[in-house]
Amino acid sequence: MSNLESLVKRCGQIRRDIVRMVHAVNSGHPGGSLGCVEYFVALYGSVMKYDPKNFTMDGKGEDLFFLSNGHISPVYYSTLARSGYFPVDELKTFRKINSRLQGHPTTHEGLPGVRVASGSLGQGMSVAIGAALTKKLNKDNTLVYSLHGDGELQEGQIWEAAMYAAANKVDNYIATVDYNGRQIDGDVDKVLPLGNLKAKFEAFGWTVLECANGNALKDVIDVLNTAKTFTGKGKPVMILLKTEMGMGVDYMMGTHKWHGSAPNDEQLAKAIAQLPVTEADY
Secondary structure, three states: OOHHHHHHHHHHHHHHHHHHHHHHHOOOOHHHHHHOHHHHHHHHHHHOOOOHHHOOOOOOOOOEEEEOOHHHHHHHHHHHHHOOOOOHHHHHHOOOOOOOOOOOOOOOOOOOOOOOOOOOOOOHHHHHHHHHHHHHHOOOOOOEEEEEEOHHHHOHHHHHHHHHHHHOOOOOEEEEEEEOOEEOOEEHHHHOOOOOHHHHHHHOOOEEEEEOOOOOHHHHHHHHHHHHHOOOOOOOEEEEEEOOOOOOOHHHOOOOOOOOOOOOHHHHHHHHHHOOOOOOOO
């Protein structure tokens, strides 16, 4: 089995994790989580340099990732567990009392892999820029990555951070927007249109790459690796990643309604029946 085939199988398993986690507590955000699976698997399975067995908050000598749209924690937690940060069995504690796996990632529980509390939308880019500048000061040549929702770009702090990153040549930083076109209240274009994001970020002084199919694993790996070739050239890098909210579960696709809704027993069974089984299934 090639590494790509193995990672494709991991995508299926993570999707099974996601729907089970939110179903078990009748709470959570499956739509965006399902849509971002390939991004997380590409990042943690192929692109990023990290050491799950020796996790430190400062992350010196390894690449760092910050999840800005923290409500898609199910895909984050599943990826971290299946990348070796903590036992997979702990996923069953998602959103339960005294669990380290709260609805939005937090730090006071000491969950390996999580370096910042997130979910207050608009803040993650500022945090990532701070981490990237710290790496520059420490002469640490590793990179910083972050993920943002497209609806999140309606927050003004994002654009303040975007200006700052370009002005200060934060060129060891690769941000990605999950561009699925949907947010909690409906289509992004109906709530508050974003316009031409590529032109906007380029006007703000960023290098911008686009991935037309953010649910094709090889395409996501390729665009992330291409983004790495643009680091160190004086500009921050932005990837606009076109994804499908609810990807892999037919009744969750094509709508915003599963942004923050959990499947019932019947819906869970239908979802699981559509998602590929792997030997790692629990």
